[in-house]
Amino acid sequence: MxxxxxxxxxxxxxxxxxxxxxxxxxxxxxxxxxxxxxxxxxxxxxxxxxxxxxxxxxxxxxxxxxxxxxxxxxxxxxxxxxxxxISLTGQYAAVDEKQSGRENLTMMGRLAHLPRRSARARVDSLLDAFDLAAAADRRVGTYSGGMRRRLDLAAGLLTRxxxxxxxxxxxxxxxxxxxxxxxxxxxxxxxxxxxxxxxxxxxxxxxxxxxxxxxxxxxxxxxxxxxxxxRRVGDASIELTFASVAEAASVGSVGPWPEALGVTSATLRVPTDGSVEHVRDVLAAVAATGVEPVRWEVREPTLDDVFLTLTGHAARTRDRDGVATATDHEETAA
Missing domain, CATH: 3.40.50.300 (P-loop containing nucleotide triphosphate hydrolases)
Known part of the structure; x- marks a missing residue:
């Protein structure tokens, strides 16, 4: 049990x-x-x-x-x-574009066998909660993608x-x-x-x-x-981006870095505890090499770092909006 x-x-x-x-x-x-x-x-x-x-x-x-x-x-x-x-909301809004938002929710309430009076109150409550009340009587075909997704989510909550x-x-x-x-x-x-x-x-x-x-x-x-x-992938790191891979490798070869230091493309990553003192020491050591980074930042571990550590490959690419997404392989079998 x-x-x-x-x-x-x-x-x-x-x-x-x-x-x-x-x-x-x-x-x-x-x-x-x-x-x-x-x-x-x-x-x-x-x-x-x-x-x-x-x-x-x-x-x-x-x-x-x-x-x-x-x-x-x-x-x-x-x-x-x-x-x-349960309720299930899929990847794409399952709503009737020819009906209004209110009609969609009312129809789904009937399919769920909700009593008419309580269904009407529930529909009104959800339209208000999901910021759809002003558009409730417009055809869903005129809704934006975000509005359709909110309507779909509201439909999934009709039966609590x-x-x-x-x-x-x-x-x-x-x-x-x-x-x-x-x-x-x-x-x-x-x-x-x-x-x-x-x-x-x-x-x-x-x-x-x-x-x-x-x-x-x-x-x-x-x-x-x-x-x-x-926490599985360790501490934060100081990311130092240089003008070229050669510059990054040059700094990495002479600085007081740990053996596990990683140099990828033109970026040098130095593990850090995030303290002001340690960040200051690292930047001073870089300055002593005579090579100036284009930019630097203290970077906390991300879920992508975790995924890469555990699987050997990244979990993300970039979608058209520049948002980090997972690698692009269709789940064709499903």
Whole structure:
């Protein structure tokens, strides 16, 4: 039996696609827990198994092996009970563009068999909470991408689910809309809903999650709070960027640096405890070489550093808006 505060539990989840001769393993023994009142972020590149994990936990897909449950109900053998406890918001807004925002929510309330009077009150409350009241009677086809995502999120909360699965909720949004969605999601958590969030955005996991599970190639490689995970890669570093790789290598070869000093491109990284004294000493040592850096900064470890340390490859690229995202491999099997 799960602990009282565990709402979602997955143990040894396995899933493959394709034929017996040409099988692609997407999940390879995934273990996860979501506790009551928390946000768990499943962070990893496309193709790592995030969406497949969510589809299994939301009863949309049967695992090949392992077990999973929500509030003690098995996702395979008691799927109907599980569906009554959860909601799922996918990567793209599932709304009818020809209807108004209010009509969309009202229709979904009817599909959920909510009493008419309480459904009307709930719709009005959600439209107001998600800053959609002014646009409630406009066709959704006139909404911005961020407004559609907020409407989709509101629809998922109509039945007051215990657990909400958000599968990459800010995919395709511009940075400003992404920030707005983060505020909306924080409000959802404050109202008592537990969230299972999948994301490619490193900053998103850092900003929203109580705990982060890093998934790569169908396996969870690490789990913990963002600060706990960052401590795995050590202290902060002073990053010194020079005009060329040769200059960086020159300074690195003569300074009082540790053997583990890393020189990548034209950047020199020196581990530091972050104290003013140590930073001053490092900059003085650099000045003594006669080579002046173009810029320098004290940099704290990031989740990308953690991912790189644990998997040997980065978890991010840059999307068109310049936001750090995961490596771009389509999760085609899902």
């Amino acid at each position: 799960p602990a009282p505060d565990v709402l979602v539990r997955a143990e040894g989840l396995r899933k493959s696609y394709g034929s017996a001769r040409r099988s692609v393993r997407v999940l390879d023994g995934v273990d996860l827990t979501l506790h009551r009142g928390e946000v768990l972020a499943l962070l990893g590149p496309n193709g790592a198994g995030k969406t497949t994990t969510v589809r299994i936990l939301a009863t949309l897909l049967r695992p090949d092996g392992g077990t999973a449950g929500v509030a003690g109900h098995d996702v395979v053998h008691d799927a109907a009970r599980v569906r009554g406890l 689910p215990q657990v909400m699965f958000l599968d990459e909720p800010t995919t395709g949004l511009d940075p400003r809309s992404r920030q707005t969605m983060w505020e909306v999601i924080r409000g959802v958590v404050a109202d008592g809903t537990s969230l299972f969030l999948t994301t490619q955005y490193l900053e998103e996991a850092d900003q929203l999650a109580d705990r982060v599970a890093l998934i790569d190639d169908g396996r969870v490689v690490a789990e913990g709070s963002p600060s706990e995970l960052k």
